[in-house]
Amino acid sequence: MSVERETIGAAELEEALREYVDKANASPRARKTLATWSCRLHIAATDVEDAAFTYVVEQGASQPLVVGLEGVPDLVVRGHSFDLAEIFWGDANPVSNYMQGAIKTQGRADDVMRLDAMAMFIFLGQ
Amino acid sequence: MSEQQTLNRALSLGGASAISTGLAFAAINFLGMAQLLDYISGPMSWIAVLAGGLLILGVRAVFSELNGMYPTAAGIRLWMSQAMNDRLALIITLTYMTAIVLVIAADAFIIGEAIAYAFGNGHVIAIVYVAVLLVLATWMNLRGIKLAGVAEQIVTTIVVVVTMGVGVIAIFHHGEAPPGPVGDGSPIQALILGIFLYTAFEWVTTNAEEVVKPKIIPRAMLIAIIVLAVSQTVFTVAMGLTVDAAGRATAYPQLLVAQQVMGHTGMLVMLAVTALTAVNTFNGGFVTLSRFVYAVAREGKLPRALTRLNDRAVPVVPVWLLGISSLILAVVVAITGSWVMVVSLCAALEMMIYATAAFVVWRLRRKQADTERPFRLAGGRPVALAFMVVFGLLATISSVTVGKDTSAVPLALLAVLTGLVTLYVFTYVPRLERRDAEELAARRAARAAARAQRSSD
Numbered sequence: 194m195s196v197e198r199e200t201i202g203a204a205e206l207e208e209a210l211r212e213y214v215d216k217a218n219a220s221p222r223a224r225k226t227l228a229t230w231s232c233r234l235h236i237a238a239t240d241v242e243d244a245a246f247t248y249v250v251e252q253g254a255s256q257p258l259v260v261g262l263e264g265v266p267d268l269v270v271r272g273h274s275f276d277l278a279e280i281f282w283g284d285a286n287p288v289s290n291y292m293q294g295a296i297k298t299q300g301r302a303d304d305v306m307r308l309d310a311m312a313m314f315i316f317l318g319q
Numbered sequence: 320m321s322e323q324q325t326l327n328r329a330l331s332l333g334g335a336s337a338i339s340t341g342l343a344f345a346a347i348n349f350l351g352m353a354q355l356l357d358y359i360s361g362p363m364s365w366i367a368v369l370a371g372g373l374l375i376l377g378v379r380a381v382f383s384e385l386n387g388m389y390p391t392a393a394g395i396r397l398w399m400s401q402a403m404n405d406r407l408a409l410i411i412t413l414t415y416m417t418a419i420v421l422v423i424a425a426d427a428f429i430i431g432e433a434i435a436y437a438f439g440n441g442h443v444i445a446i447v448y449v450a451v452l453l454v455l456a457t458w459m460n461l462r463g464i465k466l467a468g469v470a471e472q473i474v475t476t477i478v479v480v481v482t483m484g485v486g487v488i489a490i491f492h493h494g495e496a497p498p499g500p501v502g503d504g505s506p507i508q509a510l511i512l513g514i515f516l517y518t519a520f521e522w523v524t525t526n527a528e529e530v531v532k533p534k535i536i537p538r539a540m541l542i543a544i545i546v547l548a549v550s551q552t553v554f555t556v557a558m559g560l561t562v563d564a565a566g567r568a569t570a571y572p573q574l575l576v577a578q579q580v581m582g583h584t585g586m587l588v589m590l591a592v593t594a595l596t597a598v599n600t601f602n603g604g605f606v607t608l609s610r611f612v613y614a615v616a617r618e619g620k621l622p623r624a625l626t627r628l629n630d631r632a633v634p635v636v637p638v639w640l641l642g643i644s645s646l647i648l649a650v651v652v653a654i655t656g657s658w659v660m661v662v663s664l665c666a667a668l669e670m671m672i673y674a675t676a677a678f679v680v681w682r683l684r685r686k687q688a689d690t691e692r693p694f695r696l697a698g699g700r701p702v703a704l705a706f707m708v709v710f711g712l713l714a715t716i717s718s719v720t721v722g723k724d725t726s727a728v729p730l731a732l733l734a735v736l737t738g739l740v741t742l743y744v745f746t747y748v749p750r751l752e753r754r755d756a757e758e759l760a761a762r763r764a765a766r767a768a769a770r771a772q773r774s775s776d
Contacts, residue, residue, distance in 0.1 A: 226630050233327065267327045284762040288617035292393045293400075299528050300326055302392040306610060309617060310632050 201274040203244035209281040210236070210246055210258050216315045217255040223314040227253040230307050235266040238274035250311075268304040272296030283316035330529035334468050335539030339523035340546050341475035341599035344482075345422055346429040348516050349593070350662055352555040353567035355512035357723055360499025361559015365552045367506075371513025372548040375520070377706055379544060380696045381676045382521045383537035387693035388683070390527035390536075393614065399675065402682040406744050409620055411675055413740045414733075418668040419608045420641065422519070424648035425661045426597045427452045431653070432570035437590045442653070449649045456601040457642030460609065463631035466602040474595050481592045482573075483550045489557035489580045497563035508720065511666055511713050516551045517544060518669040525607060533693045570658055609637035619755040620748055659722040663729045670714035677706035 201209075217223050231251050238244035247259040247266075270277070270287075276295045279285040287309040290296045298305050330338075352364075359367050389397045395415075399408035431449035435441065440448075466474065520543045527536050554576070561579040562572050569575065577589035613634035616625035629635045652658050680696055681703035696703055718730040 226628065226632050230632070265325050265327050269326070282762075282766055284759065284766055286617055288614045289619065291391070292396055292614055292618045294389065294391070294393075294397050297391070299531075301328060301529050302525070302610065305392070305528075306613070307632055310628055313617075313626065313628070 198273055198275045200240055201238070201244075201278040203238070203241050206238060206241070206244050206274055206278055206281075207246065207258065207260060209278050210248065213281040213283075213315070214248065214255040214258050217250075217311055220311075220314050223311050224253045226314065227307055227311060229253070230304075232267045232304050232307070233264055234304075234308070235262050235269045236277065237262070237269070237271050238277055239271055241274045244274055266300065268298060268300030268308070270296055270298050270308075280312065283312065287312055326529070326531055328529075329531045330468070330526055330535070332535050332539055332542070334472060335523055335526060335530060335535050336542040336546070337472040337475040338526060338603070339520045339539050339543035340479065341471060342522045342603050343517055343520040343543060343547055344475070344478055344550075344596055345519070345600045346426040346433075346593050346596045347422060347658075347662065347665065348551065348596075349554075349558075349573040350425075350429065350570065350658060351512050351515045352551065352558055353562075353572040354659065354662060354722060355509055355516075355555060356559045356567055357500055357564070358505045358509040358512070361496060361556055363499075364509075364555045364559050367509035367513040368516060368552040368555050369513075369548060370510055371516060372544055374510070374514055374709070375517040375544055376541075377702075378517075378521065378673050378676070378710075379537070379540045380694070381673070381680050381703065381706060382524055383540065383694040384680055384692055384696045385676060385683075386524040386527050386536055387533060388687070388690055390533060392525040392528060392610075394524055394527065395672075396615070398679050398683070402679040402686065406748070409615075409744050409748065410737065410740050411672070412615075413744070414737050415668055415672050416608060416611065417736060418665050418672075419604045420644050420648060421661055421665050421668075422600060423453075423456075423604045423641070424645040424652060425658060425665070426600045427456075427645060428649040428652045428658060429570050430594055430597050431649070433574055433590050433593050436569075436571050436574060437586060446650055446653050449653060450646060452597070453642055453646045453649065456605060457638060459601075460605045460638045460642075461629060461631070461633055461635065463633050465606060466598060471599065471602070474598055478592055478595050478599070479546055479550045481588060483553050485577050485581065485585065485589060485592075486550070486553035486557035488585075489561050489576050490553065492580050493557070493560040494579070496560045499559070500564075505723075507713075507716060508723075511670070511717055511720075512662075514713070515662065515666045515669070516555075517547050518665070520544060520547065522603065522607060537694050605638065605641060608641055609634050612637035612640075619751050622751070660729060663717055663721050664732065667714050667717035667729060667733060670710045670717055674707050674710035674714055677703045677710060681707060 230253055234248040236246045236248055245262050247261065247263040249256040272290065272295055276290050280287050280290060291298060291305060355367055356364055385398045386394060391397060396408065396412055399411060427449045430452060431445045434448045435445035520540055523539055524536055530536060558567070558572055558576050562575045566572055566575045573593060574586050574589050577585035612621060612625055615621045616623060625634065625636050627635050652661055681700050684700050684703065718733055719725055719727055721729060
């Protein structure tokens with residue numbers, strides 16, 4: 194969980210997510226290991242209005258980020274903008290934030306784990 | 320955003336009820352029923368099973384309140400750390416997790432023994448069956464093969480319906496009933512074993528994020544308790560009416576019930592049911608524990624090696640560790656014939672976690688009085704305190720009893736286990752935490768510098 198919780202604006206959060214999507218597509222390990230994973234994620238900051246995004250992974254390939262919430266999600270991730278940004282910057286890992294209650298999810302635990310695995314492949318190069 | 324939006328693949332009430340029932344209805348429950356009949360005669364055994372069910376309704380209320388406050392798969396870790404010191408919460412959680420290893424080992428052992436009995440094999444071959452089962456379960460988990468939701472519902476339905484069917488036939492077509500327990504009837508022991516028959520029903524709370532209506536999980540637990548009460552009451556009475564003390568002392572009393580009233584075919588049917596209970600146990604146990612270990616390791620409380628994933632995104636090391644430790648335990652149980660001890664250990668661990676959950680409700684009612692609670696334990700803090708005392712006492716009794724004998728061995732084993740976990744938490748975890756904190760600080764500093772640079776540009 195973050196120590197300092199400054200608010201991250203919607204534009205900066207969007208930028209963090211777009212960079213994350215690019216990194217995910219550039220990671221051979223993420224593409225290979227998550228090749229069977231398809232998931233529509235809704236990501237929303239609880240402290241910033243309009244900071245809501247749709248992130249779709251199809252067979253391990255991250256699709257271009259959509260601003261706003263589109264379609265019926267498989268997984269919903271909500272949290273303070275700083276906690277969300279830290280995940281997509283690679284500073285904090287999703288599961289750690291999740292275990293400490295900093296972010297809340299709705300959906301299957303398997304999808305949460307795969308989202309975490311993706312972050313691990315991108316940032317730790319496992 | 321709405322808190323109750325639609326989800327693809329949301330868990331239904333039926334699905335959640337099947338998960339709760341399936342997790343509780345393990346093969347080891349048949350040994351629990353057999354042991355219960357050592358304390359209370361067959362025709363009266365329904366009292367113990369239903370009394371256990373009544374207390375379990377209280378446990379359900381406790382878990383419903385906590386699950387409503389923290390509807391997450393990490394619930395147990397989260398609500399404990401909110402109510403007590405994080406180190407203590409970690410010690411209790413890690414100690415409790417051994418119950419899953421014990422149940423997996425016990426189920427593998429029971430099925431191995433049951434197959435060996437059904438096909439007239441010896442004890443050594445039974446151990447080979449146990450090893451094959453656990454190797455198969457480990458391999459399937461490493462391949463990421465899981466029972467899908469609908470299949471899980473079908474398996475659970477078959478287990479419940481066939482168990483009840485065999486039980487009803489046995490009740491109406493039994494021969495001369497064997498004599499009941501002589502002398503040492505113990506209502507408390509019978510009650511503990513009655514409660515034991517429902518344990519693990521609460522693990523369905525780890526599916527809380529998969530439902531779109533918060534009330535589904537409490538309702539699913541209620542349905543599971545009713546289904547478990549009816550089916551297990553019927554089968555316990557049936558066992559008491561058909562199998563004598565010697566038969567109940569085997570590792571496969573359920574097979575003997577079916578054999579008595581339906582012959583060899585009935586016995587094979589019950590063997591299939593026993594194998595199906597293990598499908599649920601292996602499916603739920605392996606997935607729950609390996610993913611939990613992975614998550615705690617990612618949280619920085621267990622070594623980083625445990626976060627290693629294979630090409631199917633399965634945490635390899637936790638699955639291997641679980642498979643190997645279950646196999647070792649199952650072989651030890653098979654060689655020493657100490658399955659009665661496993662029942663005592665599992666019962667003690669479950670009662671301990673029920674007492675802990677009641678303590679957490681009691682504590683959080685004051686500490687987080689304003690937090691929204693979709694479900695509230697009736698009676699509030701006094702009732703939570705009463706549950707804590709009752710389950711604390713039952714945990715203590717379970718830990719000093721093996722079958723009808725008083726024995727300090729389960730307590731000693733639990734003390735050694737807790738001691739090792741405590742040693743780990745106080746010596747190794749601080750090192751992991753320091754390393755993680757330093758790495759996080761470095762990443763944040765680099766990030767802050769990059770953002771500052773960007774804004775100055």
